[in-house]
Amino acid sequence: MSSLQRNLPAIANQHFDVVIIGGGITGAGVARHAARLGLSVALFEANDFSAGTSSRSTKLIHGGLRYLAMGDFALVRESALERKNLQRMAPHLTQPLWMTIPARSRAEMLKIRAGVSTYEKLGAVAAADRHRNWNVAALSEEEPLLNSAEFPFACAYREYLTDDARLVMANLRSASEHGAQICNYVAVRELRQSTDSVAVVLSDELLDERFALTASVVVNATGPWVEQDFQSQPAIPRRHRLHLSKGVHIGVPRERLPVRNMVMLTAADDRPVFAIPRGAVTYIGTTDTTISGEPNHWPSVTAVDVEYLLEPMARYFRVDPLSTEDVVSSWAGLRALINQPGKAPREMSRKEEIWCDGRVVSIAGGKLTGFRKMAEQVLQEVGRLLGCAWQLDDPL
Ligand SMILES: Cc1cc2nc3c(=O)[nH]c(=O)nc-3n(C[C@H](O)[C@H](O)[C@H](O)COP(=O)(O)OP(=O)(O)OC[C@H]3O[C@@H](n4cnc5c(N)ncnc54)[C@H](O)[C@@H]3O)c2cc1C
Numbered sequence: 001m002s003s004l005q006r007n008l009p010a011i012a013n014q015h016f017d018v019v020i021i022g023g024g025i026t027g028a029g030v031a032r033h034a035a036r037l038g039l040s041v042a043l044f045e046a047n048d049f050s051a052g053t054s055s056r057s058t059k060l061i062h063g064g065l066r067y068l069a070m071g072d073f074a075l076v077r078e079s080a081l082e083r084k085n086l087q088r089m090a091p092h093l094t095q096p097l098w099m100t101i102p103a104r105s106r107a108e109m110l111k112i113r114a115g116v117s118t119y120e121k122l123g124a125v126a127a128a129d130r131h132r133n134w135n136v137a138a139l140s141e142e143e144p145l146l147n148s149a150e151f152p153f154a155c156a157y158r159e160y161l162t163d164d165a166r167l168v169m170a171n172l173r174s175a176s177e178h179g180a181q182i183c184n185y186v187a188v189r190e191l192r193q194s195t196d197s198v199a200v201v202l203s204d205e206l207l208d209e210r211f212a213l214t215a216s217v218v219v220n221a222t223g224p225w226v227e228q229d230f231q232s233q234p235a236i237p238r239r240h241r242l243h244l245s246k247g248v249h250i251g252v253p254r255e256r257l258p259v260r261n262m263v264m265l266t267a268a269d270d271r272p273v274f275a276i277p278r279g280a281v282t283y284i285g286t287t288d289t290t291i292s293g294e295p296n297h298w299p300s301v302t303a304v305d306v307e308y309l310l311e312p313m314a315r316y317f318r319v320d321p322l323s324t325e326d327v328v329s330s331w332a333g334l335r336a337l338i339n340q341p342g343k344a345p346r347e348m349s350r351k352e353e354i355w356c357d358g359r360v361v362s363i364a365g366g367k368l369t370g371f372r373k374m375a376e377q378v379l380q381e382v383g384r385l386l387g388c389a390w391q392l393d394d395p396l
Pocket residue numbers: 021022023024025026027044045046047048049050051052053054055056057058059060061062186187188189221222223224225245246247248286332333334335365366367368369370
């Protein structure tokens with residue numbers, strides 16, 4: 001296994017086919033894919049790997065059932081199929097668990113089942129993994145914590161739990177094994193484009209030293225930072241495509257919320273909130289609130305966020321009331337959503353967008369789940385700029 005050692009003197013002043021900015025899942029997936037195609041690749045992360053959104057997610061490799069309600073069938077299909085691919089590719093990072101959706105009545109249960117069945121068809125879910133229907137008797141075995149007086153039915157369907165930061169590392173290791181140079185604590189500061197290459201100015205954040213190199217193509221995979229000013233020449237226009245939305249999770253001791261499965265609840269404003277058991281903790285998330293100004297690696301977790309996430313627990317579960325004192329951990333991340341004026345963050349599509357400014361390919365939006373497909377699409381653009389086409393026969 002490769003050691004991912006930084007060797008900046010060996011990289012300085014070199015030329016690479018592709019330089020990738022950002023060591024989250026998007027950049028890591030592109031680096032792996034590009035290196036496996038035989039391109040010379042360097043990836044730079046200003047912070048530690050996964051320091052941005054890619055360690056702040058709900059940690060689900062999911063088919064996006066809720067996008068069905070948004071009518072985004074293509075995204076549901078792609079996510080659900082991708083989920084299967086990832087399970088084949090990295091079974092140690094895709095733990096299958098039941099996601100339970102409680103229902104108040106038989107009619108509500110039928111509606112949920114219809115949605116889940118469509119979802120399973122779109123995602124070609126194997127028979128053994130298809131949903132289960134639980135009544136009060138089954139719930140007393142399968143999810144005894146659920147308040148079955150209020151919710152006498154539940155539909156349980158398969159979702160996969162991952163470790164987002166480890167998924168990033170697995171991709172970076174694979175990229176490194178295929179020859180990519182992978183460096184953390186190196187920030188890209190300037191991009192100067194000429195007709196056939198880009199000069200990249202970097203700063204070593206540990207030694208406070210600057211150095212430079214060149215690339216045929218640069219991929220900007222900086223998530224919430226994708227519209228930052230790189231002091232580019234010619235200038236890359238700031239397009240204000242992004243809408244940043246904060247998502248908070250909190251953890252409570254498992255014994256205070258001992259759910260057996262992942263459970264999908266509805267918050268006071270009708271948004272879905274998940275309760276997910278993991279080791280000694282059950283974590284609850286997430287919020288979805290607009291953030292203005294520059295992106296921050298450490299978005300705040302407020303008392304309002306915590307109250308919002310705790311509120312549904314007493315409605316759904318037979319537990320002693322949970323309060324702020326029960327919260328043992330929290331994390332917050334920024335969704336880089338593609339702006340859709342007039343829509344609330346929860347209504348905006350989670351689909352990625354790719355755009356080019358000369359030899360700089362930028363990608364934003366998307367999901368952890370879709371990283372492999374996103375990398376394929378980025379590599380199509382890179383191929384166009386390099387004047388070559390490729391097919392990666394073995395997608396895994
Ligand atoms: C609350 C929340 C829950 C989510 N839950 C899920 C989920 O359960 N399942 C799912 O599939 N998706 C989920 N997502 C979406 C998913 O987490 C993101 O789509 C994904 O992590 C984005 O990855 P990224 O690599 O594009 O961005 P990031 O992970 O943010 O990576 C960008 C990186 O670029 C670096 N960077 C910035 N500027 C520079 C520079 N100048 N030089 C070098 N590096 C730089 C940053 O430090 C950062 O590490 C969730 C998102 C949020 C916010």
